[in-house]
Amino acid sequence: MKARRPGARTAPCWVLGAYLAIGLAATSARAKETFSIDYVVTISAATPHIAEVRWELAGIEEVARLKLTFPADRYSTFAGSGTLQPLPDGMLWEPGGPYAHLTYQVEINHARGKQQRYDSYAGNGWIVTRARDLFPRIGITYHTGTTASPKSRARLIFRLPRGWRSAAPFASAGPATYPLSQPGNTLDRPRGWFVLGRFDLDRQEIDQVMVEIARLPGTTFSPRNLFDFLDRTLPTLKKLLVATPAHILVVSAPDPMWHGGISGENSFFMHTGRPLRTPDKTSPYLHELFHVLQPYRPGPDADWIEEGLAEFYSLELQRRAGLIDAPAYGRALGYFERYGLWNVDFTQQHDNAATNNSAPLVMYAIDQRIQRATAGKKRLDDAVSELAREGGEVSTARFLRAVNQASGKDFAKFFDRHVSHGIPPDIGSAR
């Protein structure tokens, strides 16, 4: 891309007019691309656990400096145009311009938890990792006097050993090249899970979503079963969360990867040992997919909402799809009740038994009571869709307001009793 004259920063009126003419808000004038970034990730066959990352920027007169935040033990060997100044938690980069570049190395392997299982790993001929493991967090400062909102045109490019390929949760434009676009973001950056190397990749379009399943060597998981399962559940989940993702990447890998699921942007990882449905009939896959598609984030008192909704719907969506019958559904509710942590304040709880057993049972009870209050016209879905439409941070108070709105009733007493005091809700003969 040609560097722009400094005078070209201000969006001319006709650009604004043109955007308004096609029905976009005036703020969409920012969609004018004023600079470009290529993020190039190079892996060598000799040292696959070290990624060499290079950023190539053009047309960045507006950018004064970038603050890069990263863990010191995994990032090293920074070099670039302009000046680099080490900080306690990262690096301050004044790139100069209008053309600039930055290079650094990242250690791919990252273990977590008591068992030291990996959530980023270079195996024998493959790599499973996330954007957050390869790229620092970025804070960007513009020169004063920049009147237009700058907007980047960005690409993620992998340079890989011979015979390797890549999967990422975006459409590719050529081999291992992915245009990045996040409307509303100044600086488009890579997000979500990546798979590199030798692996199986299956894809199927489900309800206008390109679902890709990457299976690493040693994975026993059947993509057919997951496609069939999602065929019956994904459309309802999309509607519930008012989500229209173009792509979803599911990554299935064996040991020594993390023994569970981890959601990311338009993608999630699941250890190959996890079944599509656990014996209690909830689904770890639907649970993670709920997190992937939820367009809100939990506030400090809302872990119980975040996990309670994902776990409740991992059961409920299967019931609606005819994948589980009433007795199995009732037994699952019974497990929530039996293994829940009760008589504690859920808004202050991060304990798994409270957030993933008690909270989904409370969600079930709320769903039942909304239906009863509205003669079946409304249900928990209406409250959840409202939160999804609004986005942002969800707190217990905001969730209560959404439930009140859906039901036309005041649930404050119910929340006080069954959320703040954690008293098990009466679910009658359902279990």
Ligand SMILES: [Zn+2]
């Ligand atoms: Zn969860």
